[in-house]
Amino acid sequence: MQARFRYCFGPFRLDPGAFRLERGETSVPLTPKAFDILSLLVRERHRGVTKQELLDTVWAETAVTENTLTQRIKEVREALGDSAQQSRYIRTIP
Numbered sequence: 001m002q003a004r005f006r007y008c009f010g011p012f013r014l015d016p017g018a019f020r021l022e023r024g025e026t027s028v029p030l031t032p033k034a035f036d037i038l039s040l041l042v043r044e045r046h047r048g049v050t051k052q053e054l055l056d057t058v059w060a061e062t063a064v065t066e067n068t069l070t071q072r073i074k075e076v077r078e079a080l081g082d083s084a085q086q087s088r089y090i091r092t093i094p
Contacts, residue, residue: 034075
C-alpha cells in the first residue's frame, strides 16, 4: 500500500502525520525537531514564519538558543539540497 502524502513540493513529498519525507522513491531522514520545522514551514508556506514562532512551536516548553534553531534549519536545508545562498525552499527574511 502506497503512502498518501499531504504536501508535494519540487521532487519532495511530505506527510507530517506519518513523519515521512521522500524525494522520489527515497526516504529523506530528518531528526524530529528538523522534521517539525519543515512541517511548520510547509504548512504555513503562504506567509512568513517568525523565528519566535518557530521556537515557540517546535520547542514549546523548552528553552533553547537561537543557535539550536539555526542548526536545525541548516539540517532541513541540507536534506532538501538547499542553502541560505541558493534558497529554493527556505528563504530567510531579515
